Amino acid sequence: xxxxxxxxxxxxxxxxxxxxxxxxxxxxxxxxxxxxxxxxxxxxxxxxxxxxxxxxxxxxxxxxxxxxxxxxxxxxxxxxxxxxxxxxxxxxxxxxxxxxxxxxxxxxxxxxxxxxxxxxxxxxxxxxxxxxxxxxxxxxxxxxxxxxxxxxxxxxxxxxxxxxxxxxxxxxxxxxxxxxxxxxxxxxxxxxxxxxxxxxxxxxxxxxxxxxxxxxxxxxxxxxxxxxxxxxxxxxxxxxxxxxxxxxxxxxxxxxxxxxxxxxxxxxxxxxxxxxxxxxxxxxxxxxxxxxxxxxxxxxxxxxxxxxxxxxxxxxxxxxxxxxxxxxxxxxxxxxxxxxxxxxxxxxxxxxxxxxxxxxxxxxxxxxxxxxxxxxxxxxxxxxxxxxxxxxxxxxxxxxxxxxxxxxxxxxxxxxx
Amino acid sequence: xxxxxxxxxxxxxxxxxxxxxxxxxxxxxxxxxxxxxxxxxxxxxxxxxxxxxxxxxxxxxxxxxxxxxxxxxxxxxxxxxxxxxxxxxxxxxxxxxxxxxxxxxxxxxxxxxxxxxxxxxxxxxxxxxxxxxxxxxxxxxxxxxxxxxxxxxxxxxxxxxxxxxxxxxxxxxxxxxxxxxxxxxxxxxxxxxxxxxxxxxxxxxxxxxxxxxxxxxxxxxxxxxxxxxxxxxxxxxxxxxxxxxxxxxxxxxxxxxxxxxxxxxxxxxxxxxxxxxxxxxxxx
Numbered sequence: 001x002x003x004x005x006x007x008x009x010x011x012x013x014x015x016x017x018x019x020x021x022x023x024x025x026x027x028x029x030x031x032x033x034x035x036x037x038x039x040x041x042x043x044x045x046x047x048x049x050x051x052x053x054x055x056x057x058x059x060x061x062x063x064x065x066x067x068x069x070x071x072x073x074x075x076x077x078x079x080x081x082x083x084x085x086x087x088x089x090x091x092x093x094x095x096x097x098x099x100x101x102x103x104x105x106x107x108x109x110x111x112x113x114x115x116x117x118x119x120x121x122x123x124x125x126x127x128x129x130x131x132x133x134x135x136x137x138x139x140x141x142x143x144x145x146x147x148x149x150x151x152x153x154x155x156x157x158x159x160x161x162x163x164x165x166x167x168x169x170x171x172x173x174x175x176x177x178x179x180x181x182x183x184x185x186x187x188x189x190x191x192x193x194x195x196x197x198x199x200x201x202x203x204x205x206x207x208x209x210x211x212x213x214x215x216x217x218x219x220x221x222x223x224x225x226x227x228x229x230x231x232x233x234x235x236x237x238x239x240x241x242x243x244x245x246x247x248x249x250x251x252x253x254x255x256x257x258x259x260x261x262x263x264x265x266x267x268x269x270x271x272x273x274x275x276x277x278x279x280x281x282x283x284x285x286x287x288x289x290x291x292x293x294x295x296x297x298x299x300x301x302x303x304x305x306x307x308x309x310x311x312x313x314x315x316x317x318x319x320x321x322x323x324x325x326x327x328x329x330x331x332x333x334x335x336x337x338x339x340x341x342x343x344x345x346x347x348x349x350x351x352x353x354x355x356x357x358x359x360x361x362x363x364x365x366x367x368x369x370x371x372x373x374x375x376x377x378x379x380x381x382x383x384x385x386x387x388x389x390x391x392x393x394x395x396x397x398x399x400x401x402x403x404x405x406x407x408x409x410x411x412x413x414x415x416x417x
Numbered sequence: 418x419x420x421x422x423x424x425x426x427x428x429x430x431x432x433x434x435x436x437x438x439x440x441x442x443x444x445x446x447x448x449x450x451x452x453x454x455x456x457x458x459x460x461x462x463x464x465x466x467x468x469x470x471x472x473x474x475x476x477x478x479x480x481x482x483x484x485x486x487x488x489x490x491x492x493x494x495x496x497x498x499x500x501x502x503x504x505x506x507x508x509x510x511x512x513x514x515x516x517x518x519x520x521x522x523x524x525x526x527x528x529x530x531x532x533x534x535x536x537x538x539x540x541x542x543x544x545x546x547x548x549x550x551x552x553x554x555x556x557x558x559x560x561x562x563x564x565x566x567x568x569x570x571x572x573x574x575x576x577x578x579x580x581x582x583x584x585x586x587x588x589x590x591x592x593x594x595x596x597x598x599x600x601x602x603x604x605x606x607x608x609x610x611x612x613x614x615x616x617x618x619x620x621x622x623x624x625x626x627x628x629x630x631x632x633x634x635x636x637x638x639x640x641x642x643x644x645x646x647x648x649x650x651x652x653x654x655x656x657x658x659x660x661x662x663x664x665x666x667x668x669x670x671x672x673x674x675x676x677x678x679x680x681x682x683x684x685x686x687x688x689x690x691x692x693x694x695x696x697x698x699x700x701x
Binding site for chain 2: 048371
């Protein structure tokens with residue numbers, strides 16, 4: 001039977017199937033070759049550093065390498081009472097080596113992240129340890145400062161023993177691992193990060209909501225007006241879209257300041273007394289107002305492109321079947337715009353959650369977001385591993401939304417301008 | 418939007434309320450840009466509208482802040498503008514080349530793993546800038562490219578490519594591949610076909626991608642803040658420093674210039690969009 005169903009051959013005598021597969025493979029390869037330069041460029045200079053942040057965020061070798069003997073001696077210590085003389089001696093030897101290499105400053109910074117109060121006692125120990133006598137280091141170290149006799153501080157050192165730790169992630173949600181290995185929250189008055197996450201989500205949510213409420217009517221107007229009017233009005237959306245972010249933030253700073261145009265206007269119409277001008281900048285209000293205006297075009301454009309495709313005859317049909325304008329809108333028009341609402345909202349939310357420039361300039365203390373905290377740790381405290389950990393937590397959230405966006409809208413459907 | 422005569426009064430009222438709301442939103446969008454103009458001509462050193470300006474007194478207006486922008490002593494704007502244009506132009510060239518070539522591959526129907534690759538190529542647009550900034554800073558510091566123009570240009574190429582990929586793939590989605598096959602059957606080699614046939618047809622998409630890449634680089638401040646040394650300062654970095662330290666009206670002069678620049682970009686982008694639609698209309 002098989003000999004009868006002759007295989008179709010090409011002119012070179014190769015079966016067509018094989019030849020076709022070969023061509024297809026070559027085409028695949030060609031297509032991939034075109035994408036390859038950009039893909040590898042991004043993988044090397046962009047994706048791999050982001051993955052590198054993952055290592056940065058858990059890397060704790062600095063302390064491990066600084067106190068090798070101490071940690072070996074600490075292995076036997078149960079962490080209940082003060083450690084034995086052996087541990088103190090090992091610590092003294094490690095510490096002397098650090099002083100020689102002038103690395104004790106770095107250690108004190110690192111230990112201070114773990115527990116406040118290390119900085120000063122390490123400085124003091126450095127000064128006093130020069131005149132230490134041999135033997136009985138426990139007594140001598142404990143005599144330097146009362147905190148050296150506090151078991152809490154030794155537990156803090158022990159917590160930094162492993163080369164890798166996820167403590168930065170715990171710190172990012174105001175938690176830490178106590179000596180029994182349980183996750184506990186930090187004291188009430190020091191819980192700052194959780195508040196910041198909540199605030200970031202809250203501001204991103206409300207900015208998205210405000211953008212939606214404002215964008216919907218104007219997108220509808222733009223989509224239903226005749227072309228010549230809508231093109232003109234579209235400029236109002238596109239000009240801010242193309243204008244520098246800093247220029248737009250600067251204009252809000254001028255508008256919202258206490259002697260600014262908005263306050264002048266409110267005083268002039270008599271809504272606000274001259275000596276009770278509103279404080280709208282350097283607080284949450286400023287962040288809300290400025291971010292809403294800046295992100296509004298990102299909501300209008302996707303909504304507009306969806307509304308443009310909705311045939312007006314659908315609404316007319318709804319009305320002719322006896323629907324009031326309101327029910328036709330709610331039952332016919334609105335459901336058709338949901339893809340646009342989804343696309344715009346997710347886009348605005350993603351952009352808002354990672355915003356940095358505008359909150360930093362107009363947000364003051366109460367209007368800053370998680371991005372500002374990351375920048376602060378990168379620039380001022382230099383706790384880069386903590387900044388990396390916070391950044392990756394934020395990134396995980398954004399990627400989750402990106403994934404949803406991709407499922408719902410498809411990234412191929414992102415439209416620009 | 419004229420209402421038919423038979424419209425009931427309460428819907429008529431609702432219609433005007435709706436138009437009023439739309440007007441307010443448009444005002445909210447566009448008005449903030451216009452406060453900058455009068456204040457940049459302020460004769461005083463304060464960023465408030467003075468009584469003289471309200472009376473339209475000619476003495477209350479002056480060009481002193483524009484003069485300060487151009488001729489001012491210890492003035493950073495000249496260097497900043499030079500750097501900004503230099504970085505943005507090279508970043509745009511890099512992004513356009515990499516992005517266009519990648520878009521050609523992505524629009525091929527043979528492209529394997531299209532979804533995941535597209536997601537990777539677009540990711541610099543989605544990942545918050547601060548995270549990109551931190552990651553790129555670590556990379557550049559290791560590669561010894563921190564505080565160099567090269568480092569900043571590479572960073573801006575990363576940020577610019579997604580825009581080029583998106584605009585060019587959009588143009589290619591209406592692209593008739595039989596044209597290139599016709600060229601090939603007439604004996605043209607692939608490079609020649611691309612230069613003579615494909616490129617002219619997708620050019621509007623490429624240029625509008627280039628505009629996006631240029632504006633992104635020209636306006637980018639977060640990554641430059643991480644990477645830049647004193648010699649790499651750009652216009653946005655100078656504005657950022659100025660806005661944080663002392664709001665001087667000189668910033669508003671610069672801002673006015675930037676608004677004019679973005680108006681030009683807007684007009685260019687709009688013309689390109691129409692041209693692209695026309696060309697693709699012919700193709701269909």
